[in-house]
Amino acid sequence: MKRLLLVFAGVMLVACSEKEPPPEPVRPVLSIKVQALDEETLGRFAGSIQARYETNVGFRVPGRIASRNVDVGAEVEKGALLATLDPTDQQNQLRSAEGDLAKVQAQLINAQANARRQQELFDRGVGAQAQLDIAQTDLKTTQASLDQAKAAVDQARDQLGYVELRTDHKAIVTAWNAEAGQVVTAGQQVVTLAQPDIKEAVIDLPDTLVDQLPTDVVFQVAVQLDPSITTTAIVREIEPQAQSATRTRRARLTLTDTPPGFRLGTAISVTLSSAIKPRIELPLTALQEVDGKSRIWVIDPQNQTVSPRDISLISRTDTTMVLASGVKSGERVVSAGVNSLKPGQKVKIDEDNPQ
Known part of the structure; x- marks a missing residue:
């Protein structure tokens, strides 16, 4: 019995002497919420609001x-x-034309009197037919000169009005x-x-970009001094030839609507975008490559733990990557420090980076 008590006491001493392993520390991480992109940005250009006409x-x-x-x-x-x-020259021309008109009017009075006199003499049988014909011809000529003089006066008045x-x-x-x-x-x-009623956006596009513009391209137009004032636009016309000095072609865009801030001459910023098949774009810092495989770390929002997930890449740049599969829109992934994580590790999401 004494021997059993000694054995039991020794076991208890050994158990009490062993320390429990410390809990895994909670690691703070930067994270980002996955969002699917359905538009592709083709470029940003400066321009101005101008009248269409x-x-x-x-x-x-x-x-x-x-x-x-x-x-x-x-x-x-x-x-x-x-x-x-x-108006001095035009006033002089008008006075000259009015003088010519008065002269012709006086000549017309004489021509009319002479024609009447020759007609009366011819009716009494004492006037010659030739004299009557001459008087009537002079009357018609003078009447035509009068019409011409009146037209000259009207023209001179118009010239003065101009x-x-x-x-x-x-x-x-x-x-x-x-x-x-x-x-x-x-x-x-x-x-x-x-004409202030119809306005449009005017920008200069690189010649190489114009040839690559898709038919469904959408222009986002914003006021440079107040980017909150925005609208959309579509192409109305693009110059057929590029300017030799800048190799750009002027594009005129029809605005979907015209907010009050879009005054004539307003400087604008125009962003070109095109509808694309939805895809996921993440910062390149979220990528971890292990044994030739690409993966990211996904955060479980309930347990606040991380787990690796294999992904398939479409393309990558120096700062971003585009995913073909492996993650869904709305999930949260670690955006930095992925090489020091372990599966199931507790993490704390950086509150300063809620997205």
């Missing part, structure tokens, strides 16, 4: 600009006066190409007017 206008008569009545950026209504020419340059529609002045005191010719471009 612009008109270059000028005077219909030559002359020296006497005044410029509006500045660039001014919004003008239909019929607004933009600029005027010195010294005023007015708008024929509501517009915004976007450029002046002549100043007061400058002599311009008839039809020379003086001012550019933009």
